[in-house]
Amino acid sequence: MEDIVTHLASFRLAVKEAGDSVRQLKADKAPKIDVDRAVTILKARKKELEEAEIRLAPKEIDRGKLETLLKQRFFYDQSFQIYGGVTGLYDFGPMGCALKQNMLNEWRKHFILEEGMLEVDCTSLTPEVVLKASGHVDRFADWMVKDLKTGDPHRCDHLIKNAAEAMIASKKTPEPVKEELREILARLDGFDNNDMQAVLVKYNMKSPAGNDLTEPIAFNLMFPTQIGPTGDQRAFLRPETAQGIFVNFKRLLEFNMGRVPFAAAQIGNGFRNEISPRQGLIRVREFTMCEIEHFVDPTDKSCAKFAKVRNYVLTLFTANDQMNGSAPIQIPIGEAVDKKIVDNETLGYYMARCHMYLLKVGVDPKRLRFRQHMDNEMAHYAQDCWDAEIKTSYGWIEEANGKLTITVDGESFELSKEMLSFSREEKKICIEEFTPSVIEPSYGIGRIMYAVLEHAFRQREGDEQRQFLALPPIVAPIKCSILPISAQTQLVEIIEAVKDNLRAHELSFRVDDSAGSIGRRYARTDEIGIPFGVTVDFESEKLPWTVTLRHAESLRQIRLKVEEVGETVEALVRGRLSWEQAEDQNGSESGYLLLGDVIRSGVRPLYAGLREPQVKAVLEQLAKLHAFSLTNDSWRHGAGKIFRSTFLEVQKAYPTITRERIGRAICQLRRDFGKWFTTRHGGNLLDQLAGVVDDQLSNSDGDAVHLGSGMPSVLVHGDLWTNNLLWALNGQRGDTDQLLAIIDWQNVHAGNVAEDFVRLLGSSCSPRLRRGGLHRFVSHYLSCLSLEMRRKGHFALPYTHQQIVAAYEKMFGQGLLIMLPSLNACADEGNGLLGEENRQERQAVVLERTRALIDDFFAFRAKNTTR
CATH class of the missing domain: 3.30.930.10 (Bira Bifunctional Protein; Domain 2)
Structure with a gap:
């Protein structure tokens, strides 16, 4: 900032000197032509100062x-x-x-x-x-010229301004000519057609296409x-x-x-x-x-x-x-x-x-x-x-x-x-006349x-791809979004109650019940400037019905009774209540089922991976979620088939799309990075992988994993990528080992605990840490799960260390195939996921992780085949 002030000092001094000259000439009652010339110089200096301020500002x-x-x-x-x-x-x-x-x-x-x-x-x-x-x-007219070849019209003063500024910026233009052009720019607003024509001719100014121009003519703007x-x-x-x-x-x-x-x-x-x-x-x-x-x-x-x-x-x-x-x-x-x-x-x-x-x-x-x-x-x-x-x-x-x-x-x-x-008319009046x-x-x-739109435009810190509009609630086009956690029929009645409550307070709202994760739906509503979001989740079913209210700009949430939503949102919109006051009245919530305080948080890019303490921090949060689902059956009621699925149920619902995405990823990896996947015998792992995709997908039965292993299904995240994990930042803006939130917690679904292990370790850990730390991570997870279960009055663990490892190996193939398109996208430099520096080194990290995953998949496949 000091450098900017210092740089602008010379421009400010030049303006002051020109202004003093104008004052002195007026005080001396100098000839009008001298005053006009001094004013012209003053306007030119003012313009240079303003342009410098804009150019130097961040x-x-x-x-x-x-x-x-x-x-x-x-x-x-x-x-x-x-x-x-x-x-x-x-x-x-x-x-x-x-x-x-x-x-x-x-x-x-x-x-x-x-x-x-x-x-x-x-x-x-x-x-x-x-x-x-x-x-x-x-x-009410402007002076206009036309391109003699194309016929395109141009406002003459704008054309002269652009051409003059280009000549002033050019190193080839002599300084005396630059001074003449600066004076022209300062006086341009007062030029008539003859003045403008003289400038065009003297400096041989052309149209933007490089062609000759007509003489200026008056063009009425009405x-x-x-x-x-x-x-x-x-x-x-x-x-x-x-x-x-x-x-x-x-x-x-x-x-x-x-x-x-x-x-x-x-x-x-x-x-x-x-x-x-x-x-x-x-x-x-x-x-x-x-x-x-x-x-x-x-x-x-x-x-x-x-x-x-x-x-x-x-x-x-x-x-x-x-x-x-x-x-x-x-x-x-x-x-x-x-x-x-x-x-x-x-x-x-x-x-x-x-x-x-x-x-x-x-x-x-x-x-x-x-x-x-x-x-x-x-x-x-x-x-x-x-x-x-x-x-x-x-x-x-x-x-x-x-x-x-x-x-x-x-x-x-x-x-x-x-x-x-x-x-003026003359009338006899009894009042004073004035205009x-x-x-x-x-x-x-x-x-x-x-x-307003420019000033409201924001980018999430640490993720420039997440853009949003922080519009004031009073002018926001839509005041509130309604986001159901799932399509369960028992949530419909709650959603309708929220809608009725908002209507009663004359508040505009938008329901987004699309198939995307809640995190992506939040991002969509943030983009269009919706300041508040109501999430109807599994906790909402408890009486009295409650929902979470999310503040888009701060990412904080509070929990409200359904009948309080309209009154609270209206008070926030009208400015009668601040978000901080709403938090004081209702208490902000955080934890594994709610997005916590993420104001001072950051994410780690995929290529960076997680350290062991961070992996354990995620497992601690997963243990809380799994303990909740193991000790509470309310989330299963009325759920039907959706809560007996693993992440391969997605491909069952959309088999063609899933196969096409996986096949396209394999082909692109083979084309762009084939050398990374060659075997000792001259073959290619990607060719081998392509040959087993159909077999792997067709033989994947989520229910069989639970029934065959005797493991109960639980709520799992299944979307544990590094950029979905928010970590507290220290004073140097570096991330710590304190996990604040899993952004896509609402993407939870019924599955096997091994799903979380496969996605977390496969996508976000180095091969060395994944392979060497698996048993340590399972032990740490079971210790956390035991603690959470005991807090809820349950003293027996539902599955053993060996069961989790066996399920991990059995589900590894499904996890690899689901992760493959995203790993391929990250490796592609054109997608911008590798940052601006050290792209090749980062790309190598992602490809090394992908190669190791495919190696281990075939190792586990061979091991399970021989059993």
Whole structure:
């Protein structure tokens, strides 16, 4: 951080020197041309400083991953995709539509209801005469050029900006030319078509395709149309919503009994025919706006409610700080108004309320500031103007602005954005006549929505592939997910009770009863920003019915009665209850049946494997689960065949899929890593394995393993990979031997205890530890199991050391075949599971483990055949 501050110091000094020069010239009443030149230099230095700040700041988000997630989960996507799509137009999917509507609902509550505003809903179709009076017909345009060869249009100022920045960045460009280009960039906003054409010619600028360009022509940004069949009445789709409020000012004033101050608000769509829309929702052709017009007496801009926000702290980037090259300041809004940094109480009040709204819907306060317009940016009729700017991966973007405007004497009065003409009439009146000033907060919902999504995007620590959206519950599209632990019929009634309870509290929810493990289902709901999840598990059947409530961001859980779920979730969503308070009231739970406290946890990658103390820690948790199932028959009731299965019951249910996955893995290993599996006689173990797959799968009977060995079935995990095990971290971020949780504990099913041994030792241990430590691990497990059974009042063990080892050898083949596709996937460098460094060494570890598993499978197979 100190290096960044040091590096930016030179940029800040350059801005300060340019700002001092502008002040001095104005104080000396220098010629306008000299002042303009100094302002141009100041703007160029400011731009260089901002670009340096963005370039040097730590990367906060992988935009590519976020955009992929938003597209896959259909938050929004380009419109008319099946016909090639139209740039600048976007369709919102179920999640995006709900998120947008929730943001609009909160805006309406936060401003219209709280402030008692007068809401209007005016037509988007606007007659030409209205927009002629506002200046839009004549001046609402951008300069456009076209590629002479392809005909592609380009916004001329953007093209010049991109070309100039590329030339400035090039080492081949002479320094005097770079200085000229910097001055051009600073003045570009004020260029007309002749200025732009001169730049294009002088610097030989081409289209992005490298072709010559037409001369700049004015392109009006409004969509024209006509009203009625004759075509005599021209109209446009409105470029903004303010016109509807201003043309109805008289009616609104009458509705408010002729009193000011009052505020009118409107939510609606605006349309701008952008030449080259880009940056997703940042610059589009159709967009939703929320706009307020607050009319006040120009002689009294005090605000009765300002005392409520006087101590509210905002980050302000004042015009003075911009000229000095200083960083934004944090200051209470009351102090800012007192010092006349902000013009008046009403404007300050709206800035504070705007800040509150943006934080409520999910904007990161560290990436939010209010930037004051400098004198050269201010419209002639404006006294003060501030933009709420949010930092995204695109840089600082304007999300909302608040402007205080005044009027001038004459036949017409220009208000905000030159939107209205007034005519003066003489009447006999008994009241004082004045033209109100207007404070105009305006919000672009699409831009705010994109910023919220960026700021909510997260990656689980230690697992960059697990991405999720930490959206505030108040705007989350779906408030709660319902995740049944299994498809058992006795859980259906409990699930329906949870759904009814959530409906009673008007909470949106989504049921995910798909076949995937609970961990994968959690990940799916986390991706779409569902903040809370209800899990209906085996404990739920006990009276009174209870469920677990999971907090997606912290991964913590509490257990609640079913009838308390809706009330608790509603309080969490509305902000009346924090998650910490919910834990205090209900107690957080952890253990082998619940995901424990995993905030300070990490995982070990497959290639790293487990050490002996860690294997024993997992076995201790397995002993708890097995003891529970051996001393409690409730989990068996109504379960049917599903609780008499081993993990090979999966292949019985889906035989073709299982065989294809195993066969594909063998072929890929043979193709890519065949040398690892050659035998002393020149053959290949993979060819031998392929020859026994069908026989191995067809002869695998889960029930026979239990009945033949006299071992009762228990609840087993069957999915004990290293990346499903969460370990406590020490101060150096290294993992310890303290097991916090098995992530996919909900993937438990009925099977043989040997399943857990095969999967745990086969997938996550080195061959040496697996082979040499098997008997030690079985002994440790039986000691833990005996302790857990005694605690439950049972003093006899259900199986012996020899029975477990025999079952382990008998089930080893099934375990190998089930693990093989995942081991192959990990060995493939293209899957990214080997990390960024030492890939070949890590790959060798996985392949060595795979080779050893196949060797031992054939050894056990031969041993069982001779018995």
